[in-house]
Amino acid sequence: MTAAREGATASNVNVPNALTVLRVLMVPVFAWVLLAHPHEAGWRVGAAALFVVAILTDSLDGHLARKHDLITSFGKLADPIADKALTGMAFIGLSIIGELWWWVTVVILVREWGITVMRFVVLRYGVMAAGRGGKLKTVLQAVALVLYLLPLSGVLDVVATVAMAAAFVVTVVTGLDYVRDAVRLRRDGRRPA
Numbered sequence: 001m002t003a004a005r006e007g008a009t010a011s012n013v014n015v016p017n018a019l020t021v022l023r024v025l026m027v028p029v030f031a032w033v034l035l036a037h038p039h040e041a042g043w044r045v046g047a048a049a050l051f052v053v054a055i056l057t058d059s060l061d062g063h064l065a066r067k068h069d070l071i072t073s074f075g076k077l078a079d080p081i082a083d084k085a086l087t088g089m090a091f092i093g094l095s096i097i098g099e100l101w102w103w104v105t106v107v108i109l110v111r112e113w114g115i116t117v118m119r120f121v122v123l124r125y126g127v128m129a130a131g132r133g134g135k136l137k138t139v140l141q142a143v144a145l146v147l148y149l150l151p152l153s154g155v156l157d158v159v160a161t162v163a164m165a166a167a168f169v170v171t172v173v174t175g176l177d178y179v180r181d182a183v184r185l186r187r188d189g190r191r192p193a
Contacts, residue, residue, distance in 0.1 A: 012074045019061035020075060023082040026054040031089050034149070038097035041151040047093075048149035054086050055142050083138075084112050090145045099148055104168055108141075111175035122182045125189055133174040140167035 034047040061079065065071045088109055094100035144167040147160035 010070045010072045012072050014065075014068075014070045014072070016061035016065035016070050017072060017075050017078065019057040019064075020078045020082050023054050023057045023061075023086060024078070026050060026057075027082075027085045027089050030054060030086070031093055034090075034093040035096060038099075044149060044151040048146055051086070051090060051149055052146060058083055058086075080116060084116060087141055087145065088112065090149065094145070094148050100164070104164070108168065108171050111171055115175055115178045118178065118182050122185050125185045133170065133177060137167070137170045137174045140170050143167070 030047060030050045033043060033050055037043040058079070061075070065075055091100065091105040091108055095102045095105040140163065144160065144163040147156070147163050150156075150160075152160055
């Protein structure tokens with residue numbers, strides 16, 4: 001692996017990091033659009049569109065960073081924070097406007113932030129990379145949030161509820177998997193095989 005891949009020579013001033021910063025800056029704009037007129041269809045479509053653009057920057061910045069050896073310490077730290085801020089605001093906003101039960105939001109956010117903190121705590125024992133379950137969780141959450149942000153009714157509202165239920169279950173199950181892996185990592189004192 002090159003030094004740039006390790007972040008030793010890559011400058012923090014690069015396109016992937018700019019996209020991460022843009023995602024952070026989009027969070028308050030998204031929040032305002034969602035909360036300003038939560039029951040007007042046009043505003044809800046606008047909030048959903050902003051969320052989709054912001055979430056797509058996550059895929060794009062990761063792809064560009066890996067492809068062009070632009071992985072930096074700043075990006076490693078800021079990217080997950082930007083992701084949690086965006087999805088966290090979506091969950092909280094939907095609960096504020098009465099579209100999503102608060103207990104769903106609380107459980108998901110406790111899992112999200114708890115796992116992020118836990119990864120930093122066990123860092124001295126090894127890195128806990130995101131697995132396929134974590135990536136599935138991210139996709140399911142994004143799809144469910146977009147569906148909830150849109151002003152849907154009828155059968156599409158049922159589809160949104162099913163998507164959110166699936167996202168909730170996968171979020172909890174993968175959270176428990178991460179806790180198990182962290183306990184094993186700490187016990188072994190080394191990176192899991």
